[in-house]
Amino acid sequence: MIGAGIKRGTAELAVLSILEASPLHGYELAQRIEQQTKGALRFTLAALYPMLYRVEKRGWIRGVWETGSNGRRRRCYRLTPAGKRKLVPLRHEWSQLFEALRQLKRVANA
Amino acid sequence: MIGAGIKRGTAELAVLSILEASPLHGYELAQRIEQQTKGALRFTLAALYPMLYRVEKRGWIRGVWETGSNGRRRRCYRLTPAGKRKLVPLRHEWSQLFEALRQLKRVANA
DNA sequence: GCTCATATATAAGAATCTTATATGTAAGAG
DNA sequence: CTCTTACATATAAGATTCTTATATATGAGC
Numbered sequence: 001m002i003g004a005g006i007k008r009g010t011a012e013l014a015v016l017s018i019l020e021a022s023p024l025h026g027y028e029l030a031q032r033i034e035q036q037t038k039g040a041l042r043f044t045l046a047a048l049y050p051m052l053y054r055v056e057k058r059g060w061i062r063g064v065w066e067t068g069s070n071g072r073r074r075r076c077y078r079l080t081p082a083g084k085r086k087l088v089p090l091r092h093e094w095s096q097l098f099e100a101l102r103q104l105k106r107v108a109n110a
Numbered sequence: 111m112i113g114a115g116i117k118r119g120t121a122e123l124a125v126l127s128i129l130e131a132s133p134l135h136g137y138e139l140a141q142r143i144e145q146q147t148k149g150a151l152r153f154t155l156a157a158l159y160p161m162l163y164r165v166e167k168r169g170w171i172r173g174v175w176e177t178g179s180n181g182r183r184r185r186c187y188r189l190t191p192a193g194k195r196k197l198v199p200l201r202h203e204w205s206q207l208f209e210a211l212r213q214l215k216r217v218a219n220a
Numbered sequence: 221g222c223t224c225a226t227a228t229a230t231a232a233g234a235a236t237c238t239t240a241t242a243t244g245t246a247a248g249a250g
Numbered sequence: 251c252t253c254t255t256a257c258a259t260a261t262a263a264g265a266t267t268c269t270t271a272t273a274t275a276t277g278a279g280c
Contacts, residue, residue, distance in 0.1 A: 003203060017215055093113060157269075
């Protein structure tokens with residue numbers, strides 16, 4: 001799995017990306033991240049929950065309490081319009097970072 | 111410039127990549143990172159110096175005090191064999207992270 | 221003499237991850 | 251019917267790595 005040192009800030013992009021596809025609650029968000037990245041990216045729930053509160057506070061996601069057919073209460077998050085807009089500069093920033101690191105390697109190997 | 115939130119851990123890769131090309135001291139390392147990434151990635155010296163000490167402690171770089179022709183003393187760092195070996199898994203880890211984030215987007219847009 | 225570029229160093233604080241712990245319901249095994 | 255596991259959320263304490271602010275000192279140009 002990818003180490004803690006370099007994956008900082010990825011949780012936000014991961015959560016917004018997954019919620020773009022469909023609304024989801026915290027517990028399954030963690031599983032989706034792991035599944036969709038084939039285990040490369042993994043977050044504990046203790047990291048995810050506080051992160052969801054922060055992102056909701058910024059208005060990018062919105063959570064509603066649901067009581068499923070099985071009687072379990074859970075908080076279902078969905079991407080807000082502001083969150084959808086936020087994904088654009090956020091992805092741009094990440095692709096800029098990738099490009100920057102690629103340039104550092106290219107110069108070193110020139 | 112790329113925000114502080116997402117660039118964590120990049121300093122290490124950036125410094126090792128640049129030292130792979132040629133030995134350098136801290137002050138100019140900061141400038142090289144900024145130049146070679148066209149200003150996208152930028153670290154203050156207050157972030158770089160403690161980082162250099164950490165990385166040296168791990169044995170990946172080695173610094174020697176030099177007194178240049180102008181009489182200024184400065185610490186010149188070069189990549190150790192262990193540092194060169196470390197670059198392989200480190201780059202692999204980063205490319206895994208890129209691939210993981212790419213997969214999250216692909217699923218969302220499917 | 222003053223200011224700017226060079227050069228290193230440390231302290232205090234913010235953000236985001238870690239592990240550990242807590243609570244509670246539902247379902248399946250024995 | 252009790253025990254364990256899966257589901258589901260929550261918080262606390264600690265580590266790491268970045269930020270801004272501050273300090274020190276030399277050399278060059280005006």
